[in-house]
Amino acid sequence: DNREIAVPSKTKEILVRHGFTLKKSLGQNFLTDPNILHKIVAAAEITKNNNVIEVGPGIGALTEHLAQKANQVLAFEIDQRLIPVLADTLQAFENVTIVNQDVLQTDLVKTTEKVFTKDLPVKVVANLPYYITTPIMMHFLESDLAVHQMIVMLQKEVAERINAKPGTKDYGSLTIAVQYYMATEISFIVPKTVFVPQPKVDSALLKLTRRKQPKVQVTNEKAFFKLTKAAFQLRRKTLWNNLQHAYGKETVTKTRLKKSLAEAEIDPSRRGETLSLEEFARLSNRMEENRI
Ligand code: SAM
Numbered sequence: 001d002n003r004e005i006a007v008p009s010k011t012k013e014i015l016v017r018h019g020f021t022l023k024k025s026l027g028q029n030f031l032t033d034p035n036i037l038h039k040i041v042a043a044a045e046i047t048k049n050n051n052v053i054e055v056g057p058g059i060g061a062l063t064e065h066l067a068q069k070a071n072q073v074l075a076f077e078i079d080q081r082l083i084p085v086l087a088d089t090l091q092a093f094e095n096v097t098i099v100n101q102d103v104l105q106t107d108l109v110k111t112t113e114k115v116f117t118k119d120l121p122v123k124v125v126a127n128l129p130y131y132i133t134t135p136i137m138m139h140f141l142e143s144d145l146a147v148h149q150m151i152v153m154l155q156k157e158v159a160e161r162i163n164a165k166p167g168t169k170d171y172g173s174l175t176i177a178v179q180y181y182m183a184t185e186i187s188f189i190v191p192k193t194v195f196v197p198q199p200k201v202d203s204a205l206l207k208l209t210r211r212k213q214p215k216v217q218v219t220n221e222k223a224f225f226k227l228t229k230a231a232f233q234l235r236r237k238t239l240w241n242n243l244q245h246a247y248g249k250e251t252v253t254k255t256r257l258k259k260s261l262a263e264a265e266i267d268p269s270r271r272g273e274t275l276s277l278e279e280f281a282r283l284s285n286r287m288e289e290n291r292i
Pocket of ligand 1: 030055056076078103129130
């Protein structure tokens with residue numbers, strides 16, 4: 001039987017054979033469209049000089065393709081019931097390691113050091129569980145494991161927020177958190193009809209590529225991200241309103257905020273969503289200097 005796992009009749013057979021029922025609460029929307037899978041794998045441009053991390057292999061529909069292209073594949077699957085299923089569907093592949101763990105509770109550096117035998121550029125390729133898309137993205141970005149690329153399927157709306165430009169409604173602290181480290185690109189849009197069961201929304205394949213250095217130079221990353229979160233706290237309020245809300249209304253604070261804004265040449269009556277990453281960096285660096 002050399003049909004792909006994602007062929008609908010084969011997926012069905014696997015589910016029936018193992019008596020497996022999909023769990024909505026774990027974001028189990030499986031891909032049963034070989035064409036889409038081929039497009040994902042092509043976009044990921046994996047070679048034998050890559051190690052791949054997958055989040056949520058399900059029954060292995062994407063994993064089998066990754067295993068054919070990559071040096072090694074490490075896949076995190078939270079659902080214990082899928083472990084025997086994967087042992088069956090992926091038995092032909094010696095370069096796949098399945099770890100039965102919540103990816104969010106995983107020390108990525110330690111686990112990859114244990115599993116990957118060669119130090120190769122790492123790509124994350126996944127059809128993400130949608131109930132925790134943003135936490136998973138942030139878990140990888142904030143990890144000390146410098147993932148080279150992430151090629152992930154997620155809700156179209158979240159992909160658009162991550163890929164947004166300043167001054168648009170989609171632009172926000174998530175945009176900045178991702179674009180700080182990674183160059184972003186939406187490869188293609190995927191209709192919800194290719195999943196079983198169908199999710200409520202359409203999806204997109206998002207491709208992130210790590211920058212040689214962060215997009216902007218900041219003196220204190222934590223302070224920079226605090227500022228960008230603060231600026232979007234109340235979206236319809238001005239930057240000035242949001243800054244006072246986040247940093248306090250004491251006279252000394254207000255004076256220092258005003259001084260920082262003036263030095264960064266940013267009009268306090270602007271809204272956070274109009275500021276570029278460069279402007280946020282400039283303001284954050286001035287605020288650091290002025291001890292806010
Ligand atoms: N890769 C398969 C495919 O494309 O058909 C399944 C993708 S499905 C959208 C998401 C998968 O992530 C499910 O198998 C689910 O059990 C798993 N999952 C959900 N939460 C997880 C977590 N916190 N850590 C690891 N895997 C998780």
